Amino acid sequence: MNKRVSLKDIAQKVGVSTALVSYVLNNQKQDRINKEVAQRIRNTAKELNYRTNLIARSLKTNKTFTIGLIVADISNPYFSSLARIIEDEADKYNYTVVFGSSDEDAQKSGKLIDVFLNRHVDGLIIAPAQATTEQILSLQQQDIPFVLIDRYFPNCKTNHVALDDYKAAYTAVKHLIDRGYKRIGMISYDSQLFNLQERKRGYLAALKDNTIPHKKNWLRELGSGPVRQAVEKSLQELLSLTQPVDAILFASNTIALHGLKHINTMGIRVPEELAIVSFDETEAFDLFYAPLTYIKQPLLEMGQMATRILLESIGRNNKITQVNLEGELIIRQSTTPKTKKR
Amino acid sequence: MNKRVSLKDIAQKVGVSTALVSYVLNNQKQDRINKEVAQRIRNTAKELNYRTNLIARSLKTNKTFTIGLIVADISNPYFSSLARIIEDEADKYNYTVVFGSSDEDAQKSGKLIDVFLNRHVDGLIIAPAQATTEQILSLQQQDIPFVLIDRYFPNCKTNHVALDDYKAAYTAVKHLIDRGYKRIGMISYDSQLFNLQERKRGYLAALKDNTIPHKKNWLRELGSGPVRQAVEKSLQELLSLTQPVDAILFASNTIALHGLKHINTMGIRVPEELAIVSFDETEAFDLFYAPLTYIKQPLLEMGQMATRILLESIGRNNKITQVNLEGELIIRQSTTPKTKKR
DNA sequence: TGAATGAGTTTAATCGATTAAACAATAATT
DNA sequence: AATTATTGTTTAATCGATTAAACTCATTCA
Numbered sequence: 205m206n207k208r209v210s211l212k213d214i215a216q217k218v219g220v221s222t223a224l225v226s227y228v229l230n231n232q233k234q235d236r237i238n239k240e241v242a243q244r245i246r247n248t249a250k251e252l253n254y255r256t257n258l259i260a261r262s263l264k265t266n267k268t269f270t271i272g273l274i275v276a277d278i279s280n281p282y283f284s285s286l287a288r289i290i291e292d293e294a295d296k297y298n299y300t301v302v303f304g305s306s307d308e309d310a311q312k313s314g315k316l317i318d319v320f321l322n323r324h325v326d327g328l329i330i331a332p333a334q335a336t337t338e339q340i341l342s343l344q345q346q347d348i349p350f351v352l353i354d355r356y357f358p359n360c361k362t363n364h365v366a367l368d369d370y371k372a373a374y375t376a377v378k379h380l381i382d383r384g385y386k387r388i389g390m391i392s393y394d395s396q397l398f399n400l401q402e403r404k405r406g407y408l409a410a411l412k413d414n415t416i417p418h419k420k421n422w423l424r425e426l427g428s429g430p431v432r433q434a435v436e437k438s439l440q441e442l443l444s445l446t447q448p449v450d451a452i453l454f455a456s457n458t459i460a461l462h463g464l465k466h467i468n469t470m471g472i473r474v475p476e477e478l479a480i481v482s483f484d485e486t487e488a489f490d491l492f493y494a495p496l497t498y499i500k501q502p503l504l505e506m507g508q509m510a511t512r513i514l515l516e517s518i519g520r521n522n523k524i525t526q527v528n529l530e531g532e533l534i535i536r537q538s539t540t541p542k543t544k545k546r
Numbered sequence: 547m548n549k550r551v552s553l554k555d556i557a558q559k560v561g562v563s564t565a566l567v568s569y570v571l572n573n574q575k576q577d578r579i580n581k582e583v584a585q586r587i588r589n590t591a592k593e594l595n596y597r598t599n600l601i602a603r604s605l606k607t608n609k610t611f612t613i614g615l616i617v618a619d620i621s622n623p624y625f626s627s628l629a630r631i632i633e634d635e636a637d638k639y640n641y642t643v644v645f646g647s648s649d650e651d652a653q654k655s656g657k658l659i660d661v662f663l664n665r666h667v668d669g670l671i672i673a674p675a676q677a678t679t680e681q682i683l684s685l686q687q688q689d690i691p692f693v694l695i696d697r698y699f700p701n702c703k704t705n706h707v708a709l710d711d712y713k714a715a716y717t718a719v720k721h722l723i724d725r726g727y728k729r730i731g732m733i734s735y736d737s738q739l740f741n742l743q744e745r746k747r748g749y750l751a752a753l754k755d756n757t758i759p760h761k762k763n764w765l766r767e768l769g770s771g772p773v774r775q776a777v778e779k780s781l782q783e784l785l786s787l788t789q790p791v792d793a794i795l796f797a798s799n800t801i802a803l804h805g806l807k808h809i810n811t812m813g814i815r816v817p818e819e820l821a822i823v824s825f826d827e828t829e830a831f832d833l834f835y836a837p838l839t840y841i842k843q844p845l846l847e848m849g850q851m852a853t854r855i856l857l858e859s860i861g862r863n864n865k866i867t868q869v870n871l872e873g874e875l876i877i878r879q880s881t882t883p884k885t886k887k888r
Numbered sequence: 889t890g891a892a893t894g895a896g897t898t899t900a901a902t903c904g905a906t907t908a909a910a911c912a913a914t915a916a917t918t
Numbered sequence: 919a920a921t922t923a924t925t926g927t928t929t930a931a932t933c934g935a936t937t938a939a940a941c942t943c944a945t946t947c948a
Contacts, residue, residue, distance in 0.1 A: 210904055221928050226906060236926060258664045259604045260904035263933050268601065270644075270665075278633065284626035291620065291647060300661060302612075302644045304637075305630060319642060322600045323612075461829050468833065487803050488830035491810065552934055563898050568936060578896060602934035605903050 209252045217248050225249075229256070262324065271514065272320035272328045273303040274313060281486050282457055282501075283331065286353065289507030290329060297515055299326070308333045321348065327514045329353055334396055349517035351510045355399045356526075363517060365510040365527045369399045372499045372531035373406025376453055376481045379497070379533055381414045384542030385451035385479050388416070389442045391435060391463065392455035394425035403455050403483065422449060426459070435462040443478070450478060450542070457484035464492050480538040483531075497539040499531040551594045560590050567591075571598070604666065613856065614662035615645040616655060616672045623828050624799055624843075625673065628695065631849030632671060639857055641668070650675045663690065669856045671695055676738055691859035693852045697741045698868075705859060707852040707869045711741045714841045714873035715748025718795055718823045721839070721875055723756045726884030727793035727821050730758070731784045733777060733805065734797035736767035745797050745825065764791060768801070777804040785820070792820060792884070799826035806834050822880040825873075839881040841873040 211222040211229075218225070220241065227233045228245045248254075262268045271294050275283035291301050302325065304316035313333045320328060327349035332340055337357050343350050344362060356364035380388050390407045392400055404423065411418045424438035442449045454460035460482035472478055474494040482489065482498045489496035506529060513525045553564040553571075560567070562583065569575045570587045590596075604610045613636050617625035633643050644667065646658035655675045662670060669691035674682055679699050685692050686704060698706035722730050732749045734742055746765070753760045766780035784791045796802035802824035814820055816836040824831065824840045831838035848871060855867045 208904095211906095212904075222905080223907075223929080224927060227927095230906085232907090233926090236924095238926060241926085255660070255664050257605075257666065257904050259601060259610065259666050260933090261906075262601050263599075263605050263904080263935090264906045266933075277630065278620075279623070279627045279630035281621070281623055281626070284623070284629075285621045287626075287645075288619065288621035288647060291645070295646075300644050300646070300665065302642050303629075303633070304642070305633060318597070322597050323642065324599065324601050461833075465832050468835075468837075486829070488828070488833045490807050491803070491830045492833045493810075493835040495810075550934095553936095554934075564935080565899080565937075566897060569897095572936085574937090575896090578894095580896060583896085599934050602903090603936075605905090605934080606936045608903075 208257070209254045210257065211254075213252060214245060214248050214254055217252070218244050220245070229254075266324075268324050268326055269299050270323070270325045271299050271301050271511070272316075272323075272325040273301050274306055274316050274320075274328065274330045274332075275303065276308050276331055276333065277305045278303055279305075280458065282484050282503075285503050286507045289504055290511050293508045293511035294515075299515070306331075306333045310335045310339070314339050317343070321346075327351075327518045329510050329514055331355060332357070349514060351514045351517070353506060353510045355397050358398055361524055363513050363525050365506050365513065365529070366399060367501050367506075367531050368528040369402035370406040370409070372483070372533075373403040373453065374410045375406075375531070375533050376483075376497075376499055377407050377410035378414070379535065380451045380453070380479060380481060380539060381410065381416065383479065383539050385539075386416060387419075387422070387447060387449045388451045388453065389422040389424065389449035390453040390455065391424045391426065391438050391442075391459050393459075394427050400455060407453060419445075421445065431458060432462045435459055436466045439463055439466055443472070451475075451539070452478060452480055454480065454482040457482065457486045457488075460484070460496070460498075461486070461488060464488070464496075468492075474538050475540045475542075479540075479542070481533075485534075492538070494537040494540075497536045498534050500534050501531055502529045505529055550599070551596045552599065553596075555594060556587060556590050556596055559594070560587050562587065571596075608666075610666050610668055611641050612665070612667045613641050613643050613853075614658075614665075614667040614670045615643050616648055616658050616662075616670065616674075617645065618650050618673055618675065619647045620645055621647075622800065624696075624826050624845075627845050628849045631846055632853050635850045635853035636857075641857070648673075648675045652677045652681070656681050659685070669693075669860045671852050671856055673697060674699070691856060693856045693859070695848060695852045697739050700740055703866055705855050705867050707848050707855065707871070708741060709843050709848075709873050710870040711744035712748040712751070714825070714875075715745040715795065716752045717748075717873070717875050718825075718839075718841055719749050719752035720756070721877065722793045722795070722821060722823060722881060723752065723758065725821065725881050727881075728758060729761075729764070729789060729791045730793045730795065731764040731766065731791035732795040732797065733766045733768070733780050733784075733801050735801075736769050742797060749795060761787075763787065773800060774804045777801055778808045781805055781808055785814070793817075793881070794820060794822055796822065796824040799824065799828045799830075802826070802838070802840075803828070803830060806830070806838075810834075816880050817882045817884075821882075821884070823875075827876075834880070836879040836882075839878045840876050842876050843873055844871050847871055 211225045215222040215225045225245050228237060228242045229249060273287060273290060278284055278287060294301050306313040306316060310333055313336050317339055329351050331354040332352055340360060352362055352364040354366055356366055377388055392404060408418060426434040454463055474480055480496055482496055485498055485500050489498055509527055553567045557564040557567045567587050570584045615629060615632060620626055636643050648655040648658060652675050655678050659681055671693050673696040674694055682702060694704055694706040696708055698708055719730055734746060750760060768776040796805055816822055822838060824838055827840055827842050831840055851869055
């Protein structure tokens with residue numbers, strides 16, 4: 205009934221070889237081919253509603269025009285925004301995107317990479333999970349084009365596009381200090397991920413450079429387990445120190461979200477009792493009663509660059525591109541200067 | 547250097563035919579094959595790090611184990627949450643998901659469907675954009691398995707999984723009425739999408755059934771163009787009627803988001819001046835100073851059902867499954883009873 | 889002993905394209 | 919007229935699997 209139309213069908217109907225049909229439909233050997241025949245082929249193709257079988261083409265050409273995107277979790281707005289940008293950019297070059305969520309789990313990540321390689325994606329954009337260095341190195345050894353995004357491994361020479369996390373954190377903390385806050389905490393994950401390490405480093409450096417003696421328990425690093433409870437606990441602890449913190453830097457949108465919920469229910473006043481800066485960006489930050497100061501990541505640029513670097517790399521460009529973009533500190537109510545409270 | 551290993555390579559090394567290798571690696575004809583040889587084949591496969599070329603397999607078997615997911619916008623949390631659920635469910639059956647965003651645009655939708663069909667996805671999960679009925683019908687005629695999600699066309703007999711939008715809206719408005727609100731507005735899109743029509747119908751019915759005479763200008767339907775301004779304008783108008791509304795139903799998370807931002811900046815007090823119920827769910831609703839009452843969609847169920855129905859349909863099950871799930875009204879501060887204000 | 893059975897494996901066609909190389913027919917060149 | 923070029927098209931191999939059917943032997947049975 206609905207057998208799909210193949211080159212052969214067209215060839216038969218027009219009375220030529222499949223080769224010729226292929227040449228015509230791919231606009232090859234244009235000068236050689238009889239225009240009238242070409243037209244007949246094109247007409248018939250349209251008439252029969254022919255569509256290239258990309259699977260067959262891929263098998264022969266060894267190109268799938270597919271990009272594999274591996275993120276921590278596609279339902280996280282940070283990653284879904286990136287995904288959308290990558291989708292659009294890839295589409296410009298006729299690439300399709302398949303995606304997978306690693307949940308920051310090395311094993312899942314490995315499985316996803318496997319599946320995508322078996323499907324012969326032309327390349328990968330990966331927000332690498334912790335402890336996946338070998339996976340990444342293995343990709344490199346196999347000459348599979350890929351670009352790391354958001355995080356990377358400083359001692360691997362691979363393509364990457366990420367934030368300058370050190371600088372971003374530094375700037376954020378410096379901002380808090382400039383605004384008169386002196387006891388500045390940070391809630392982050394207990395993770396070896398380089399971007400988080402860098403954020404920590406930036407935080408500590410900013411304190412040090414401004415002669416604020418850092419108390420060890422100002423820095424909270426969440427272990428595995430339910431984020432929500434962990435955030436609440438950390439927050440609670442930071443606020444019940446003999447000398448409670450007067451400002452906090454949240455290391456991610458997720459942490460901030462849970463933190464703010466808790467702050468809401470506890471009735472903690474922002475910024476009077478506690479100033480806040482967060483990494484990332486989400487609409488939710490606008491709805492908090494004291495709109496949040498946050499570090500805005502240049503997602504559009506990141507996504508587009510990652511895609512372009514990947515496509516160049518697929519196009520046999522062997523040079524390695526490493527980009528660290530600057531975040532932008534969006535200053536709002538949650539970090540009103542300490543002296544003139546409102 | 548890194549030529550990929552094929553069945554042939556294994557066959558050569560072991561000294562058997564590719565057929566045998568294929569049988570062994572696919573665990574076929576198990577009783578027939580010499581166990582010792584089978585083991586040697588398996589060992590060699592592992593040794594050479596063989597991985598099936600899924601492209602080649604697909605060409606032969608006419609199955610890609612790929613699902614195409616078409617949503618309005620993957621960066622919208624509603625859809626990215628669904629995407630994640632679908633990803634996980636599909637993964638259980640070894641399916642991979644490719645995605646595309648239609649931006650509610652029929653042309654883009656058509657293009658995406660085309661691309662996915664050329665790639666021979668085994669089936670599609672689609673949140674259909676407006677005016678794509680023919681596209682959907684055409685899929686049906688071509689016997690392509692698909693499931694509509696979130697929206698559908700009432701006069702097409704196709705698989706779908708969606709909310710009972712009528713009931714949800716009805717319940718929401720009834721709730722407002724029960725809580726003492728009498729002048730209830732709604733902000734929605736000016737769209738023919740069935741789910742939005744149903745939400746409108748539910749809204750109107752609830753008013754009518756409770757003998758609240760509906761004023762025409764209580765219902766605002768946003769045309770195309772920047773949503774933000776449109777929402778602000780509508781909100782403004784609803785509040786500056788001679789008899790302003792005392793409650794509003796937002797028809798989507800996006801509308802709510804913009805609405806709430808505006809409410810925040812205008813300093814409108816919720817629920818004292820204005821009670822609010824919204825469709826959908828987003829973390830942002832928790833951060834609003836008066837946590838929002840909202841209609842929670844059973845996303846997990848929707849995503850899983852859609853996936854399963856699709857997979858059954860791919861498995862040559864020809865019956866049509868139409869599911870309308872019930873939303874859950876999550877009652878919170880934004881609809882505190884009108885009499886006992888706080 | 890010859891035929892039938894069965895175990896273990898191979899042959900070869902196929903999926904639907906791509907593409908180098910070959911070929912036929914005509915035109916241009918010497 | 920013989921040779922070479924040019925134009926238009928076809929042949930056939932190939933990509934890497936899958937799989938029905940065929941083919942060997944060795945064994946069993948009548």
